[in-house]
Amino acid sequence: MEQAWLDARARIAARLVRWFPNREFFMRSEGHVRFLRVSTRLQASVAxxxxxxxxxxxxxxxxxxVGQILAGSNRQSLLTREAAVASAESRVSRYRANLDAVAGDLKRRQDFLEKAVQGVIGPIPDTLPKGTVSDSxxxxxxTVHKISLQMxxxxxxxxxxxxxxxxxxxLTRFADDRARxxxxxxxxxxxxxxxxIADDARAEGGPLIRLGAGVDPRFLRLAASLGQMSAMNTGLAHIPNAMPASFQYISSGFGVRTDPIEGGAAFHxxxxxxxxxxxxxxxxAAxxxxxxxxxxxxxxCVEISHGHGLVTRYAHMSRITTHMGxxxxxxxxxxxxxxxxRSTGPHLHFEVRINDRPVNPRPFLEAPFPHVFPENHVVGRDAHHG
Structure with a gap:
């Protein structure tokens, strides 16, 4: 091992001698000649x-x-970030500038919504029973005051x-008042x-599409109240309340009377x-x-089923103009x-039956149903109401 090291040193020394042989230079100065000797070691050291x-x-x-490259890269990154910030600030500025336009558009929509609702159900009174509805x-x-200060x-x-x-x-209070x-x-x-309501609810169905989370509970409460009002509205529409004919007078009432053909007491x-x-x-009714x-x-004779076990019967017709179903x-x-x-002259015999039991039709025809949901009763139909 030591011999290999000695051989390597010898080879390196031989190469240095070849590359940098000993050299002598002479210099003449003031009539004198001086010799300078430059050794291999000195030449190798200088080299x-x-x-x-x-x-x-x-x-x-x-x-x-490398520093210039890194500096250029950092500057480019900085410029990119500055451009992104400037772009974001520009968008925010545009959004802020458009807030008034957005607010104006939402206000117009709200105006339209309120007028559309009132066009269907009529004007909503300013004073309504509070009931269980919140007052926010x-x-x-x-909230408006706080936002006005901060933004x-x-x-x-x-x-x-x-x-x-x-x-x-x-609108929730209005719907609750109507339902009551x-x-x-x-x-x-x-x-x-x-x-x-239960009878109407049994005739429903459809796919389940849940509302997203986070819906304001006040609007969920509104939906429930409108659903209740709608169910009551549907129920009223199926309760006989419209006059079945333009009559001269009621010739015979409900209950015990003298039979017009055979005489004697009989139930009408x-x-x-x-x-x-x-x-x-x-x-x-519907x-x-x-x-x-x-x-x-x-x-x-014609019979109409209104649901809830309720049936109306129309008898002694000269002609039937409808059909089953x-x-x-x-x-x-x-x-x-x-x-x-079995009749003594032209007239309409009108019955109201609940679960096939006849009841007095007068309370149905005299009930103030049109005043509960007046928007449901058009002029042509009102002509047949008592």
Whole structure:
């Protein structure tokens, strides 16, 4: 091992001698000649120093170049970030500038929504029973004030939100008031409002599409109240309240009477409306024709099922103008006044039956249903209401 090291040194020394042989120089100065001898070792040392200096110089140049590249890259990154910030600030500025336009558009939509709702259900009274509906006017006023101080440009949006919440709560109170009035009207004719709603609810279906999380509970409360009002509205529409004919007078009432043909006391299960032969007969409420034909004692007869076990019967017609299975609404023509069956002259025999038991039709026809949901009763239909 030591011998190999000695051989390597010998080879290196031989190369240095070849590259840098001993050299002698002479210099003449003031008539004298001087000899300078430059050894191999000195030449190698000087060459090594020069090489080291060159390497250092190259290293410094390389570092400077790398520094310039890094500086350029950092500057480009900085410029990119500045451009992104400037772009974001520009967008924010545009959004802020457009907030007034957005607020104006939302205000117009809210105006349209309120007018559209009032066009369907009529004007909403300013004073309504509060019931269980929340009153957020104080909370929304504080929110508007806070936003106006912290973010003035968003204040118009906060005011529109406050207006929407106030309208939702007002409409909720309106729907609750309507539902209470309808419930009272249904009870007056001897029906249970809960049963009416339950019967309607059994005829529903469709895919389940849940509302997203985070829906304001005040709007969920509004949806529930509108659903209750709608159910009551549907229930009322199926309760006989429209006059079944334009009559001259009621010739015979409900209950015990003297039989017009055989004499003696007899039970009369309906009302008799005297009218001219051929005068139209109308459905007293929405429903489906469940019978159209002849029944013993009734002559030409039509029966309409209104749900909830409720049926109306129209008898002694001169002609039937409807058919089984036909859906009808209040005021739909279903036949003509006549005197078929057990009858002494042209009239309409009208019955209301609950679970096939006759009840007095007067409370149904005299109930103030049109005043509960007046928007449901058009002029043509109102002509048949008592």
């Amino acid at each position: 090594g120093g020069v090489a080291l200096a060159v390497l250092l110089w190259i290293g410094v140049l390389g570092w400077a170049l 006017s104080g909370e929304t006023a504080r 003035p440009e968003a204040a118009p949006l906060a005011r529109i939100e406050a207006r929407q919440i106030a309208f939702a709560e007002r 009035a309808a419930s009272g009207a249904i009870r007056k004719v001897g029906l249970n409002p809960a049963t009416v 299960p309906g009302l008799d409306f005297k009218g001219p032969k051929g005068a139209p007969i109308y459905a007293a 429903g489906t024709v469940s019978f159209a034909g002849q029944r013993q004692g009734y002559g030409n 036909q859906p009808v609404t209040a005021g739909t023509p279903i036949g003509l006044i006549g005197s078929t069956g």
